[in-house]
Amino acid sequence: MTHEINDNASHSEIQGCEKLSITPGMDETKTTINQAFKKAARWQIIVTVAFCFIYLLFSSVNAAISSSLGGVVALVGGYAGVQMTRRRVDQTAGSVLIVLLKAELTKIVVIAVLLLAIFKLYNGLVPLALIGGLAASVLVSGAGLGAVGNYKK
């Protein structure tokens, strides 16, 4: 009898866990990632424009264009990663992790290819300005964490 009760209890717990893990998450998760990306993208655009003006004031037009190209590269890479997170099937922890790692891989590949294209094709490139814009834009993308902290169920 005791075993039956325990079995029933554990069975109901497992059922509860399955329900929790499958049902509520998808739309809320998409919204959370979208909100986070929007906030991060807003800060990335602000920082990119600010760096562009700074380089325009204190250096040349080519440096400003290079800096803005660095920011745009980080922005496009982040957008490609977010697009990858929209293609998911279920909501288990393992599949979520695989989707996130694929999104990160996509982001890195897109950024590397775009950087390669810029270095090969843009003749008037100012490399330090490009790296500065890229670094600032990538580092400020953590600003989206604030949007995740405002999650409401």
Add this chain to the structure above:
Amino acid sequence: METLTLLAQIQAYTGIGIGLIIGLGALGACIGIGIMCSSFLDGAARQPEMIPVLQGKVFLLLGLIDASFIIGVGLAMMFAFANPLLSVIPK
């Protein structure tokens, strides 16, 4: 001839530096991502209802962990395609 030797030396050492930048950056990023993913799986196993909240944070933190690697890749490309160290060679 001496200029050619100097050029070859600079390019060789730059190649080693590029390998170190990308390799060590990838190593650090992989260790960080591994630790974070194991923590995510741990948290998801303990509280499955927190997966949607944790997923957004994991996505952003993946970007932050990879930031140093991406910057390193940019620097490595700068040394590969527009090496500033080559300017010391007299023309």
